[in-house]
Amino acid sequence: MGALLLLAAAPLLGAAEVYTVYAAGDIARCKHPDPRWSGAAATAALVEPLLRADPRAAVLSLGDHTYPVGAASEFANCYAPTWGRFRDRTWPTPGNHEYATPGAKPYFAYFGERAGRGYYSLRLGGWHLISLDSNLKGAAHAAQIAxxxxxxxxxxxxxxxxxxxxxxxxxxxxxPPGRMRDAFQLLHAAGAELVLSGHDHDYERFAPQDADGRLDAARGVRQFVVGTGGAYATPFVFFQPNSEAREANLDGVLELRLLADAYAWRFLPAEPGRVPAGSAPDHGRRACH
Structure with missing residues (x-):
């Protein structure tokens, strides 16, 4: 199980083809009395027709799939009726709420082979995608870094x-700074383009930077925080110098178009009518290194 199995299972497309992914974390809050009217339902309703229109598109789920403790009943009653509708199109990573249940066992059971060992890789077109487990510590984290x-x-x-x-x-x-600095350092040294995370329930885009928070326009890694999957919003508190775009009032997903030698991004709000008149959600494009 792990990287080799998932690489074999994922479609290997021609490098010139475009592959689109939709990403968000912090998704299904089981305190809501009816999952059909939850924030997770709203973001799922946004993503589902986009996947239907593009059979090659995929979803990256950025952890904290259910609240409060990642129990099997939460996956069955809160996640499955919403984002679970496209589980077979989803590549996941675990959050801290999954590990509130020992070993995050319901998470691994729910996603099966797609969860790997908690970390794995796959190819989408010309892009190398790597999912890591930011909850690991000690020897388990050292093995992941190796x-x-x-x-x-x-x-x-x-x-x-x-x-x-x-x-x-x-x-x-x-x-900040949070976890995974060593992983960020390796990715920066290798010329990686993007890191996506959740955890904070907001949307934020950073300028390309290194693992020590220094701007690096030539080879820096651009980080997105996309904790807007539907759980509940939280405010900005610790304003960071390299933050280029922020949104803490809207549920939604990040759309990434993975091109042969570039990427384009758009933040897609689940309720477009809540976007202030005359403004446009964050979007842009950048070439790969």
């Missing part, structure tokens, strides 16, 4: 995207 180092050497793709739950930098309510 795997990441080997994975980056084994598959030195032109464009690389990594995703895990806890952001290294965030202006949200969890004080």
């Amino acid at each position: 795997w990441l180092r080997d994975e980056l050497k084994k598959d030195p793709a032109k464009c690389t995207l990594a995703f895990w739950h806890h952001p290294l930098y965030s202006s949200g309510g969890h004080p």
Whole structure:
């Protein structure tokens, strides 16, 4: 189980083809009395027709799939009726709420082979995607970092995207710097483009930077925080110097178009009518290194 199995299972497309992914974390809050009218239902209703229109598109779920404790009943009653409708199109990473249940066993049972060992890689078109588990510590984390180092050497793709739950930098309510600096350092050294995380329940885009928070326009890694999957919103508290765009009032998902040598992004709000008149959600495009 792990990288080799998932690489074999994922479609390997021609490098010139475009592959679209939709990403968010912090999704299904089981306190809501009816999942059909929850924030998770709203973001699922946004994503589902987009997946239907593009059979090659995929979902990256950025952890904290259910609240409060990642129990099997939460996956069955809160996640399955919403984002579970496209489980077979989803590549997940675990959050801290999954580990509130020992070993995050319901998470691994629900996603099965797609959860890997908690970390794995896959190819989408010309892009190398790497999912890491930001909850690991000690020897388990050291093994993950050793795997990441080997994975980056084994598959030195032109464009690389990594995703895990806890952001290294965030202006949200969890004080930075966060976890995974060593992973960020390896990705920066390898010329990776993007890191996606959740944890703070907001949307934030950072300028390309290194693992120490220094701007690096030439080879920096751009980090997105997308904790807007539907759980509940939290405010910005620790404003960071390299933050380029922030939104803490809207549920939604990040749309990434993975091109042969570039990427384009848009934040898609679940309720477009709540976007202030005359403004447009965050969007842009950048070439791969």
